[in-house]
Amino acid sequence: MKADVYSKEAVDIGAQERLWRALTAPIDVLALRQALQSGASANINCHHPELSPLEAAVEGGCLKACAVLVEYGARVDVKAVDDGRSLLHRAIASLGEDERHPIINYLLSVGVDPMSVTIQNQSVLDWAIMWGDKELISQLRSIIEDRSIQD
Numbered sequence: 001m002k003a004d005v006y007s008k009e010a011v012d013i014g015a016q017e018r019l020w021r022a023l024t025a026p027i028d029v030l031a032l033r034q035a036l037q038s039g040a041s042a043n044i045n046c047h048h049p050e051l052s053p054l055e056a057a058v059e060g061g062c063l064k065a066c067a068v069l070v071e072y073g074a075r076v077d078v079k080a081v082d083d084g085r086s087l088l089h090r091a092i093a094s095l096g097e098d099e100r101h102p103i104i105n106y107l108l109s110v111g112v113d114p115m116s117v118t119i120q121n122q123s124v125l126d127w128a129i130m131w132g133d134k135e136l137i138s139q140l141r142s143i144i145e146d147r148s149i150q151d
Contacts, residue, residue, distance in 0.1 A: 012039030023053060027062040032069070042074035050081045058090050061099040063106055076112045084119035087112050092127045092136070101135065114143050 019040035022031035036042060042053055054074040057065035070076065079086055085093070087107050091100045108114060117123050125144065128136040 014038075015040035016044060019053060020056075023056045023060065023065065025060060027057065027060045027065045029062065029064045029068060032065055036068065036072040042069045042072040052078045054078060054087065055080070055090055058087050058103060058107070059094040061095045061103065063102050066103060066106060070110050076107065076110050079116070084117070086116040086118075086124065088114060088116065088124045089118060089122075089127050092124070092131050092133065097133055097135070100133070104136065108143075114140055115147070 015035045015038035018038070019032060019035035022028045022035055045052055051059075052074070054066060054069045054076070055078060057069055076087065080090070088104060091103050091107065094100075095103065114124050125137065125140045128140055
């Protein structure tokens with residue numbers, strides 16, 4: 001075990017390597033779970049210094065991998081270092097509509113903020129509009145409306 005300088009979390013480096021191999025396409029959910037059970041962290045960036053394991057699972061379009069990572073404590077509030085994209089922004093940009101909707105619904109259910117914005121002040125709704133995803137646009141507008149009523 002070695003303490004990661006950035007997270008101060010003790011991790012098994014071999015298990016962390018196995019986690020990243022499991023997240024390489026095609027994503028191997030069983031190997032991912034085994035790596036996490038062996039001491040890998042669901043939060044430490046390894047092979048991709050600016051990509052968390054959960055971001056990799058979202059980009060890979062694997063809902064089961066997302067759920068396993070969250071089960072093992074993956075942070076759902078991560079944002080891209082370079083432009084501030086949230087997991088929702090990443091799902092919109094990386095996946096087709098059929099893949100993105102189940103993952104976005106899951107991410108919303110575990111607390112990813114639908115109101116997050118990039119460093120260019122682009123909201124998740126802005127990105128849904130840019131990508132022309134009518135179903136997601138409607139869903140996000142409904143969430144925004146519900147929030148404004150509660151406030």
